[in-house]
Amino acid sequence: MTVSTQTVSTIQFPYKRTLGPVMGRFFSELTARRIVGIRSGERVIVPPMEYDPETGNELARDFVEVGPAGTVRSWTWVAEPIESHPLERPFAFVLIRLDGADTDMVHVLDAGAEDAVYTGMRVAPRWRDEPVGRIDDIVCFVPGERAEAPEGEPGEAREVTTMEYFSTITYTDVLSPTLVRYASNLRAGKLTGQRCPRCNRVFLGRGYCSVDAIRLGPELDEDLPDRGVVSNYTIVTPTPYPGQKETEPFARASVVLEGDEMVIAQQQILDLPVSEIRVGMRVRAEWMPEAERDAAEITSKGWGTVAGFIKGWRPTGEPDEPAEQYMNRVF
Numbered sequence: 001m002t003v004s005t006q007t008v009s010t011i012q013f014p015y016k017r018t019l020g021p022v023m024g025r026f027f028s029e030l031t032a033r034r035i036v037g038i039r040s041g042e043r044v045i046v047p048p049m050e051y052d053p054e055t056g057n058e059l060a061r062d063f064v065e066v067g068p069a070g071t072v073r074s075w076t077w078v079a080e081p082i083e084s085h086p087l088e089r090p091f092a093f094v095l096i097r098l099d100g101a102d103t104d105m106v107h108v109l110d111a112g113a114e115d116a117v118y119t120g121m122r123v124a125p126r127w128r129d130e131p132v133g134r135i136d137d138i139v140c141f142v143p144g145e146r147a148e149a150p151e152g153e154p155g156e157a158r159e160v161t162t163m164e165y166f167s168t169i170t171y172t173d174v175l176s177p178t179l180v181r182y183a184s185n186l187r188a189g190k191l192t193g194q195r196c197p198r199c200n201r202v203f204l205g206r207g208y209c210s211v212d213a214i215r216l217g218p219e220l221d222e223d224l225p226d227r228g229v230v231s232n233y234t235i236v237t238p239t240p241y242p243g244q245k246e247t248e249p250f251a252r253a254s255v256v257l258e259g260d261e262m263v264i265a266q267q268q269i270l271d272l273p274v275s276e277i278r279v280g281m282r283v284r285a286e287w288m289p290e291a292e293r294d295a296a297e298i299t300s301k302g303w304g305t306v307a308g309f310i311k312g313w314r315p316t317g318e319p320d321e322p323a324e325q326y327m328n329r330v331f
């Protein structure tokens with residue numbers, strides 16, 4: 001059975017920053033479909049800055065309306081936009097010198113085709129229907145002198161003091177050949193590890209011994225028992241936070257595989273009140289039904305996990321092992 005060799009993950013978090021009096025003014029003016037720069041000596045800087053970029057001196061807040069049309073000074077064509085790009089069709093990133101400005105502003109040009117774009121071409125903004133005080137109130141620039149905007153005059157500028165957005169990082173985790181073999185075996189209901197020939201420790205899906213720093217090849221794969229002994233546990237009383245689905249106290253246990261050094265941490269003990277979990281208790285893996293086994297949590301980060309394949313561990317009812325034998329066996 002095959003296992004995908006990579007997983008794609010996205011981390012997203014909300015981010016909010018205050019804009020200050022200068023950028024705040026720039027974004028406020030956008031809500032009234034106006035673009036402003038700031039005077040710095042003889043020059044007009046767009047978007048406005050708080051400090052003169054050459055001397056570092058604070059600038060007087062002398063704002064100047066510019067554009068809305070301007071001239072393309074430089075550009076690059078994006079033939080295949082990705083999800084994070086502002087337009088879904090091919091477009092150009094452009095440096096635009098807005099009329100009345102002395103610096104270039106980066107934005108997006110929707111020109112239809114690459115051969116329609118050239119340095120020196122005249123462009124004007126296409127405004128969003130309902131401006132909110134963000135740079136994409138200008139959806140993009142379009143060829144020509146005339147700004148595109150919805151019917152009617154824009155309202156008064158609204159004061160914009162903060163900027164809020166989701167910061168998103170998407171990354172691809174490529175599974176090593178060892179992890180792919182490990183996950184394929186789990187899918188077939190087999191727990192496998194690799195025994196280090198030097199120290200005799202067993203590792204799940206790692207491909208190297210982290211004690212001896214040597215590579216562990218596929219020839220060292222061996223089947224491991226899906227039975228073991230609870231060596232440690234924690235009872236967690238859940239507090240509510242986003243994503244927490246547990247409402248009652250639950251346990252997470254470490255299980256030492258039978259006859260081996262290997263410890264699988266963060267395991268669920270099934271069919272037993274948390275108050276009855278004991279160190280030394282013998283347990284056996286409860287595998288997920290074959291159709292529900294899922295390798296999504298097998299990644300190159302951290303220890304070998306059995307999440308997605310083993311639902312939890314059920315007490316076998318056999319007599320306990322002496323608890324003292326399992327001191328210091330969390331991982």
Ligand SMILES: [Zn+2]
Binds near residue numbers: 210211
């Ligand atoms: Zn070793």
